[in-house]
Amino acid sequence: MTDPQAALLMLGMFIFIILLGFPIAFTLMAMGVAFGYYAYFQPDQAFFDNRVFYLFTQNTFSVMNNDTLVAVPLFLFMGYVIERANILDRLFHSLQVALRVVPGSMAVAALITCALFATATGIVGAVVTLMGLLALPAMLKAGYDQRLSTGVICAGGTLGILIPPSIMLIVYGATSAVSVVKLYAAAILPGFLLAGLYMVYVVTRVAINPSLAPKLPKEQTDIPWTRVVVMLLQAFFPLAVLIVSVLGAILFGLATPTEAAAVGAMGGLALAAAYRALTWIRLREAVYLTARTSAMVCYLFVGSWTFSSVFSYLGGEALVKDFVLGLDLDTVTFLILSQVIIFLLGWPLEWSEIIIIFVPIFLPLLPHFGVDPMFFGILVAMNLQTSFLTPPMAMSAYYLKGVAPPFVQLWTIFRGCLPFLSMVFLTMVLMYVFPQIVTWLPDLFYGN
Numbered sequence: 001m002t003d004p005q006a007a008l009l010m011l012g013m014f015i016f017i018i019l020l021g022f023p024i025a026f027t028l029m030a031m032g033v034a035f036g037y038y039a040y041f042q043p044d045q046a047f048f049d050n051r052v053f054y055l056f057t058q059n060t061f062s063v064m065n066n067d068t069l070v071a072v073p074l075f076l077f078m079g080y081v082i083e084r085a086n087i088l089d090r091l092f093h094s095l096q097v098a099l100r101v102v103p104g105s106m107a108v109a110a111l112i113t114c115a116l117f118a119t120a121t122g123i124v125g126a127v128v129t130l131m132g133l134l135a136l137p138a139m140l141k142a143g144y145d146q147r148l149s150t151g152v153i154c155a156g157g158t159l160g161i162l163i164p165p166s167i168m169l170i171v172y173g174a175t176s177a178v179s180v181v182k183l184y185a186a187a188i189l190p191g192f193l194l195a196g197l198y199m200v201y202v203v204t205r206v207a208i209n210p211s212l213a214p215k216l217p218k219e220q221t222d223i224p225w226t227r228v229v230v231m232l233l234q235a236f237f238p239l240a241v242l243i244v245s246v247l248g249a250i251l252f253g254l255a256t257p258t259e260a261a262a263v264g265a266m267g268g269l270a271l272a273a274a275y276r277a278l279t280w281i282r283l284r285e286a287v288y289l290t291a292r293t294s295a296m297v298c299y300l301f302v303g304s305w306t307f308s309s310v311f312s313y314l315g316g317e318a319l320v321k322d323f324v325l326g327l328d329l330d331t332v333t334f335l336i337l338s339q340v341i342i343f344l345l346g347w348p349l350e351w352s353e354i355i356i357i358f359v360p361i362f363l364p365l366l367p368h369f370g371v372d373p374m375f376f377g378i379l380v381a382m383n384l385q386t387s388f389l390t391p392p393m394a395m396s397a398y399y400l401k402g403v404a405p406p407f408v409q410l411w412t413i414f415r416g417c418l419p420f421l422s423m424v425f426l427t428m429v430l431m432y433v434f435p436q437i438v439t440w441l442p443d444l445f446y447g448n
Helices: 003-019 024-039 051-064 067-083 088-098 105-121 124-141 146-157 167-176 180-208 225-251 257-274 280-313 316-326 331-345 351-369 373-387 395-401 410-433 436-446
Strands: none
Touching: 003 024, 003 280, 003 316, 024 051, 024 280, 051 280, 067 124, 067 167, 067 257, 067 280, 088 105, 088 124, 088 225, 105 124, 105 146, 105 180, 105 225, 124 146, 124 395, 146 180, 146 395, 146 410, 167 180, 167 280, 167 351, 167 373, 180 225, 180 257, 180 373, 180 410, 180 436, 225 257, 280 316, 280 351, 316 351, 331 351, 331 373, 331 410, 351 373, 373 410, 373 436, 395 410, 410 436
């Protein structure tokens, strides 16, 4: 067996094993060490003198010493603290009342709440679950269509992996050596464009067919505007100010992402204390969840860097590169092909595995096709929205089904996600046609 054939066998065995349900991080480590031992094997060496063990320890040290990844636990901690601050119900109710004249006001309020809360937490499962417990019963009780209601929550809850401060963009930046600051600037317009298209779709559809989202009784919305302003000041503006302050500090160069994440974590604690929700139990839960998720990311990095190093040493990366270049693709065709592959990978895999394991296979090809790695990263982030919304592996739908009333069927949730899935594809097309949507803000702030 030649080395490139061993590399392809390594990749094929990895995909097969993870489809069987084995933990991905430890599968990566095991495959990397096993095939690395074969790659670096010398007959006259002692067992533990094989260079793969040195490679493994060096990759572990490099991951733990990566300054960029320090922002991950800090942003996670900020999100988990805010998640447990019990402000979601106030936020949803205040937005619902403020938007009472808008068709489908509860659905639009749910989208804004999801977008804001997803931005603060970046944890898709948490946002979809909390909104499923809070907003879904309220919308169904008001007579809203089941498909529209479930689709709104599933789509809105996934925005956190795209809109800054996104954990996914930090991981992509560490993987591709692209500035996280520029990635954040590049993601703002596409993220809010997608959220805006969601809202335009909901308002337009309800305006055409008002039976999908009946107006609330007057006694529920007959609240003076002064009271509405007070409700927004209490629920909406504190969280919005925290997020804008963190992002503004990053974008205007006042702080690095790590420093801004530290300030955001402190702000999350202050916000939880202001709402009288900062208890020892909640703080302990936030610390535990932060440590668990951060450890998962670090283990994935250790495993993936070992795996990719051995894969490249065996010639697998060069084999893939030569194969793609042999197809004689133009830039647009290459982008479409790569995004189709990532779209399909989103069915069995989480975004973290795709970013850390498979995206690096495409990165060496970008210079040949003249593709900016920053633009490619935002396309990938947008594409990964689909992995949470596409049946039969739409994880957002399964999160929501776990907390939805029993009469809400999984197939109904799938059908509700499909129109919002089309909005994701429309946004990707707009990004292909008008790349300035991605590049304008980074160029404005930081030059070409």
